[in-house]
Structure formats: C-alpha cells, structure tokens
Amino acid sequence: MVTFWLLSALLVALALLFFWLPFFKRADSADADIDRNELNVEIFKSRLAELEQELADNNLDQAGFDELKTELEKSLLTEVDDSQQRFEHKRPNLLVPISLSVLIPLVSVLLYLQWGALDDLGKPPTVAEAAPEHQMQDLNDQLEGLRAKLEANPDDPEGWFMLGRSYMAMERYQDSLDAFSRLTKLVGDHPEILSQQANAMYFLNSHQITEETQKVIDKALALNPNDAGTLSLLGMASFESGEFLAAYKYWQQLLNSNQETVNREALLAAIDQAKQVMDEQGIAYPQTVAAVPVSGAALQVSVSLDDAVRDQVNPDTTVYVLAQAVQGPRMPLAAVKLAIKDLPTTVTLDDTQAMGPMAKLSSVETVVVRALVSLQGSAAAQPGDLFGLSQPIDVQGNDSVIQLNIDRVVE
Secondary structure, eight states: OHHHHHHOOOHHHHHHHHHHHHHHHHHHHHHHHHHHHHHHHHHHHHHHHHHHHHHHHTTTTTTHHHHHHHHHHHHHHHHHHHHHHHHHHHHHOTTHHHHHHHHHHHHHHHHHOOOOOOGGGTSSOTTTOOOHHHHHHHHHHHHHHHHHHHSOOOHHHHHHHHHHHHHHHHTTTHHHHHHHOOOOOOOHHHEEEHHHHHHHHHHHHSSOHHHHHHHHHHHHHHHTTTHHHHHHHHHHHHHHOOOHHHHHHHHHHHHHHTTTTHHHHHHHHHHHHHHOOOHHTTTOOOOOOOOOOOOOEEEEEEEEEEEGGGGOOOOEEEEEEEEEEESSOOOOOOEEEEEGGSSSEEEEEEEEGOOTTTTGGGSSEEHHHHEEEEESSSOOOOOOOOEEOOEEEEEEEEOOOEEEEEEEOOO
16 A cells, blocks of 8 residues: 555656646746856957957047947847846746645545545455556557457548557557558658658567668658657667667757757757767767757857867866957857867857847858957957957858867967
C-alpha cells in the first residue's frame, strides 16, 4: 500500500510539473532581458566616450556632438524601456499554478476515496487481475479491433498511421512495419512515413541499419534532408554504435533546422551527452550554437582566437562581437558578449540585438564585423586589446558563415 501511495504522489508531482514549467521558462526570459540592458548600457558608454574624444580632437563641433548624444540617449532609453515592458509583460501570474497545486492532489484523493478500490490494495492479485498483463491485453484487443476496421475499410491513412505508431510503442516492430508499408502503398512516399518504416526496420534488425533500411533512409532524406524522424534515427544509431561525432552532427543538424515539432530540450540533452563522451575520449568536434529564426537580417559569425595571442588573456576575459555600418555612424548595429573560454564558437548577429529601432542590422546594406577582446571589459577598444576584423560584408541574403580570427593587437 505504501508503494501505491508513493507512486500516486509521483504521478501528481509530474502532473504539477506541466503547470509550473512555463513559469520557470518565463523567468529565464526575463533574465535574458536584464542581460541585454546591461550590454546596451555598456555600448552606450563606449559610444559616448568616442563622441567626447571626437569633440576634444575638434573632429566634431558642439552642435553635432549634442545632436548625436541626444540621439544616442533616446535610442538607449527606448531599448531599455522596451526590455522593461517585455519583462513586466512576461511576469507570470502565480495564482493559477498555486491553485492547481492545491486542487489536483485534493481532488485526486477525494475521487479515489469515492470510486477507488482502496480495500483491495492489500490483497494479492490473481493472474487474471495482474495489472500489466490485463492492460496489455486490453491494448492488444483494441489494436486488433482497429486493424479489423482498417482491413474492412483500408482507405484510411490516419488509421494506418495510428496503428503503426501504436505497434511501435508496444515494440511490435514487424506489425508496425506492415502498417506503415500499407500506408505507403495508399498515399505514396512521404518522409514522415518513410522515417517510421526505417525506425521499425532498425529495431526489428537488432538495432542495426541494414542495406534495405539504408535505402529507406536515403529515400526519406532525398525528399526532406531535415526530416526529424530520420535524423533522430541516424543520431541514435550512430550513438549506439559508438560513432559519437556522427551522432552529434545529425542531432545538431536537426536542432539547427528549427522545426516547431522538435523537442529542443531533449535534443540539447542528447547533444550534451554526446559532447561529454567525446570530451572524455578526446574527440574533437565543432563548437556551434543553434541559430534561432528571427525576422530581418542575420549573420552567422565563427569566432576563434589565434594561438599566437592566446597566452595574453585568461579564460574569463570579455569578448565583444559587433557589426558596424561601413558608412555612417559607428554605433554597433548588433552585438554579442562572450568570454575567451567560449571560443571557438559560432554566434548569430541579428535585429534582436539592435541598440534602438533606428540602428538595426537590416537597416544597412554593408557592414564590417569586429571581435574585440577587452582587457578592461569595455566595448570601446583600448591599447593592448586584441581584435579581429572582417572585410565589408553584404547583409541581405548572406547565408555564409563569416570567419573571424582574433590575431591583432590594438595600438
């Protein structure tokens, strides 16, 4: 009986997790807004210092200085205010999860006391009453009933797909393969169906990708190179066979496809597991960050630190990756803050990192990208800092990865 109540409490806790999880995620997004504000303020201070230096060097008159300073202050206030509004808008209302945390356990207990079989908990179950066998028999009966209906009315693609997935979940892989084969004959080749066929064949052949299974995989990828089911299978098969780098690449490709149906949390956990094993075995792998789809322009930048200057900095030294217009004000249009220990890595510069609505990456045609290792922690370059600088880059329609190597010293 004690075991029963412990399992019941565990199930209730899992149910409550679904209500509380979105509120924790919202808190994380609020922290991201705070970090964005800090970066905006640092870049504001840096740009203001540059304007003051230009005024002191007589490269800028007082009227021009005042105008640019006012514009800079307005941009900063607008961005910080927008971030604050997003933070306030995302502040979770705790009334719902707290109420459900109280009501769900209470209602569950009351309903069980009303209709449950509390008095029978202490009785040893008979063979006919054994829960797992009884439930499995019920499921088998239901599936056989569904199969009989489909045999009588075979023109039901949704039914065949449901039957195949159900057989797969019950580890009846041959029956699952037969169901998906029938579905393919009915609707033709679709990557979502072919990937299910390949999965069934993989498990049916003792977790091995046979020549026949590979043909199905190739057909699915020819129709959709980023098919979630196929890439998941290839990643799993590679990991189970000890090919950890291949598994990492398949899962990273799936993550970068940004498909809404993909469980990113589970996929990131699998990628982290593969990286941990490769770290333990000394296997080198590319350091990448999954791009998140955004509106407007976006640039992928691969940042690395040259070995010749690596000894001059410590792992916690700040690194800024900035995009600046080739012509016009030198205010950063997009910026990312990193640390030396993060390198090498790939980052995305886009409009979500703009300092203000009038200074966005998408507002210009050509930019230069700069990576600055700041020994003082400031976004303004100082003598002794390290940097890498790109050639002018077209913003619109640029799908290439910009290679940026930090190998020069600010004089």
